[in-house]
Amino acid sequence: MKKIHLVGLGLLGGSFALAARQKFPELQLSGQDANSQHLQDALDLGIISVSKSIPDADTDLVILATPADTLGDLLVQTLAQIGPETLVFDLGSTKAKLCSLVASHPKRSQYLAAHPIAGTEYSGPKAADAGLLDRKVMILCELEKTDLHLKEKAYRLFDALNLKLRFMDPAEHDRHLAYVSHLSHLTSFMLGKTVLQKMEDEKNIFDMAGSGFSSTVRLAKSSPEMWAPIFLENKDNVLAALDGYIANLSAFREKIAKEEGESLKKEMEEINVIRGILDFGK
Amino acid sequence: MKKIHLVGLGLLGGSFALAARQKFPELQLSGQDANSQHLQDALDLGIISVSKSIPDADTDLVILATPADTLGDLLVQTLAQIGPETLVFDLGSTKAKLCSLVASHPKRSQYLAAHPIAGTEYSGPKAADAGLLDRKVMILCELEKTDLHLKEKAYRLFDALNLKLRFMDPAEHDRHLAYVSHLSHLTSFMLGKTVLQKMEDEKNIFDMAGSGFSSTVRLAKSSPEMWAPIFLENKDNVLAALDGYIANLSAFREKIAKEEGESLKKEMEEINVIRGILDFGK
Numbered sequence: 001m002k003k004i005h006l007v008g009l010g011l012l013g014g015s016f017a018l019a020a021r022q023k024f025p026e027l028q029l030s031g032q033d034a035n036s037q038h039l040q041d042a043l044d045l046g047i048i049s050v051s052k053s054i055p056d057a058d059t060d061l062v063i064l065a066t067p068a069d070t071l072g073d074l075l076v077q078t079l080a081q082i083g084p085e086t087l088v089f090d091l092g093s094t095k096a097k098l099c100s101l102v103a104s105h106p107k108r109s110q111y112l113a114a115h116p117i118a119g120t121e122y123s124g125p126k127a128a129d130a131g132l133l134d135r136k137v138m139i140l141c142e143l144e145k146t147d148l149h150l151k152e153k154a155y156r157l158f159d160a161l162n163l164k165l166r167f168m169d170p171a172e173h174d175r176h177l178a179y180v181s182h183l184s185h186l187t188s189f190m191l192g193k194t195v196l197q198k199m200e201d202e203k204n205i206f207d208m209a210g211s212g213f214s215s216t217v218r219l220a221k222s223s224p225e226m227w228a229p230i231f232l233e234n235k236d237n238v239l240a241a242l243d244g245y246i247a248n249l250s251a252f253r254e255k256i257a258k259e260e261g262e263s264l265k266k267e268m269e270e271i272n273v274i275r276g277i278l279d280f281g282k
Numbered sequence: 283m284k285k286i287h288l289v290g291l292g293l294l295g296g297s298f299a300l301a302a303r304q305k306f307p308e309l310q311l312s313g314q315d316a317n318s319q320h321l322q323d324a325l326d327l328g329i330i331s332v333s334k335s336i337p338d339a340d341t342d343l344v345i346l347a348t349p350a351d352t353l354g355d356l357l358v359q360t361l362a363q364i365g366p367e368t369l370v371f372d373l374g375s376t377k378a379k380l381c382s383l384v385a386s387h388p389k390r391s392q393y394l395a396a397h398p399i400a401g402t403e404y405s406g407p408k409a410a411d412a413g414l415l416d417r418k419v420m421i422l423c424e425l426e427k428t429d430l431h432l433k434e435k436a437y438r439l440f441d442a443l444n445l446k447l448r449f450m451d452p453a454e455h456d457r458h459l460a461y462v463s464h465l466s467h468l469t470s471f472m473l474g475k476t477v478l479q480k481m482e483d484e485k486n487i488f489d490m491a492g493s494g495f496s497s498t499v500r501l502a503k504s505s506p507e508m509w510a511p512i513f514l515e516n517k518d519n520v521l522a523a524l525d526g527y528i529a530n531l532s533a534f535r536e537k538i539a540k541e542e543g544e545s546l547k548k549e550m551e552e553i554n555v556i557r558g559i560l561d562f563g564k
Contacts, residue, residue, distance in 0.1 A: 069543075117492040117493050118492045119492070119493075119494070136492045137492060176481075177493070179476065179477045179480045179481065180477060180481075180493050180495045181493035181494055181495060183473065183476065183477070184473060184493065184494045184495045184498040184499070185494060186531075186534065187469050187472075187473050187498065187531075188494075188498055189534075189549075189550055189553050190469075190527060190530045190531050190534060191465065191466060191469050191527065192553045192556040193530050193549070193552075193553045194461065194465065194523065194526045194527045194530050195461045195462060195465070195556075196552075196553065196555065196556065197526065197530075198461045198523070198526070199458075199461065199462075210399040210400045210401070210418045210419060211399050211401075211459070211462050211463035211466065212401070212463055212466045212467060212470075212500075212501045213462045213463060213466045214560055215497045215498075215500055215501075216466040216469065216470055216497075216498055216500070216501060217466070217556060217560070218494075218497055218498070218560075219494045219497075219498060220550075220553050220554070220556050221554060221556060221557045221560070222550075224546070224547040224548075224549075224550035224551050224554065225547065227546075227550060228543050228544075228546040228547040228550065229543070231538050231546060232538065232541055232543055232546075235538055235539070235541070238538060239535065239538060239539060241476065241480070242531065242535050242538075243535075244476045244479065244480070245472060245473065245476045245531070246528060246531055246532065246535070248472045248475050248476050248479075249468075249469075249472050249524065249527070249528055249531075250528065252468065252471075252472060253521065253524050253525075253528070256513050256514065256517060256520060256521060256524075257517075257521060259514055259517070261351075261510050261511070261514055264506070264509075264510040264513060264514075265506040265507065265510040266506075267471075267475070267506075268471055268502075268504075268506035268509060268510065269506050270475075270478075271471050271474045271475050271478065271502050272502070272503060272506065273478065274474040274477075274478065274499060274502050274503060275503045278496055278499070278500075278503070
């Protein structure tokens with residue numbers, strides 16, 4: 001592993017770079033970012049050592065870590081720039097559109113569709129953390145379409161970073177993430193909005209930090225630049241998840257309105273099975 | 283502080299007892315619990331040293347820590363049992379009904395309406411923790427109706443436990459908590475339900491733990507025995523909060539359906555102010 005080039009130097013791209021440099025001290029890291037302040041921050045923080053628009057021909061890996069709605073054009077553009085020994089992978093939260101876009105691309109075998117299940121509610125190079133990816137899940141899609149030899153380069157990096165690899169069909173990935181990740185962000189944003197609308201006194205919100213609100217609303221701190229595109233790129237799945245959620249809320253609302261205490265308890269007991277699922281393996 | 287008696291020996295009652303014993307080593311702690319296993323656990327864990335149905339006449343404090351729907355009858359019953367030097371306070375999550383119930387009670391001055399903003403998603407004596415209440419907010423209502431001399435006994439305990447006292451009108455408390463605490467629990471339960479309905483493969487849920495789901499759904503592990511009564515006791519406020527939440531979800535849904543990306547971003551940016559509010563004072 002000699003050279004990695006990154007497009008997008010924010011939380012995820014930056015965390016990949018910092019972790020890769022720890023594991024491969026000789027690594028040459030170049031990159032670019034559409035935000036000139038982020039580019040400067042990334043240079044200052046040692047995320048990359050050189051700003052570059054086009055990866056060198058002998059680059060091992062190009063990592064695309066920009067918002068979901070920019071990845072399609074960026075991927076096609078990058079495939080046109082790279083040499084024959086370079087593998088490109090993206091870190092996008094949606095996979096079906098991207099895989100479909102390059103399905104018949106002559107350089108399809110130089111692309112790997114990837115999605116690390118890692119993040120925080122913060123964004124930008126300053127939020128990057130060398131430990132963010134450690135022991136996290138990395139979902140890979142359409143693995144069979146990527147060149148075997150080039151895939152090995154990605155595996156070397158993933159293994160060095162302790163990523164746990166999982167394999168999914170792109171459509172399955174998007175459907176799954178709509179429920180588990182995208183819906184969580186959406187419900188958290190709307191919880192934040194509902195409470196903000198009601199509360200005029202900010203002091204009171206702070207005082208209530210032990211109430212469970214702070215963890216439930218945490219994701220409402222997330223970057224709109226990142227999340228608006230995800231909701232739109234995965235629109236059909238997100239709408240289906242959201243409709244299911246609203247239907248469940250409305251049914252629960254009726255049980256409260258009718259004071260059906262036993263039925264409320266029974267429903268919550270059934271949901272309590274989430275305890276065993278979330279704690280599994282810990 | 284010589285004697286404290288507790289009715290309800292679960293997470294909150296147990297945590298009060300454990301913390302009180304640390305601060306006042308000579309304290310005699312008695313108590314009862316409708317669940318005989320919880321009573322035995324509380325004795326085994328040293329939460330109380332003696333099981334007792336009626337507090338001794340010289341008890342300093344009686345703490346009522348049972349589910350919200352049982353507190354009314356229990357408070358009236360307890361006021362009938364106590365001697366003149368005993369103060370009763372409850373830890374219930376709703377305050378208006380309780381304060382109204384005893385508004386004209388001859389022993390009203392021996393009662394203090396209290397609500398500690400503390401908890402976890404676990405319940406029962408085994409979940410009790412001597413550190414749970416440390417530096418948490420304790421809301422007190424209708425303070426002026428409680429006897430000055432008796433109040434001092436509660437203050438001694440609250441100060442020893444590092445509780446930060448706040449004062450609210452009972453109706454204001456219930457309205458406020460509906461948004462900040464009760465709505466958070468409700469949205470978390472419904473998120474858990476929606477995901478469980480969709481996912482048949484439990485392994486996948488676990489794999490997604492880095493996705494933001496685990497923190498957002500954490501409160502769905504909470505006790506139905508505790509939460510069903512809270513939703514019903516605070517029905518009007520909870521329904522108002524829930525209706526506001528559903529309206530916000532529906533409006534956001536329409537923006538996704540119409541692919542109004544800029545409007546989605548703008549809305550999320552406005553909600554991002556929650557960052558400064560939650561981080562305030564940290």
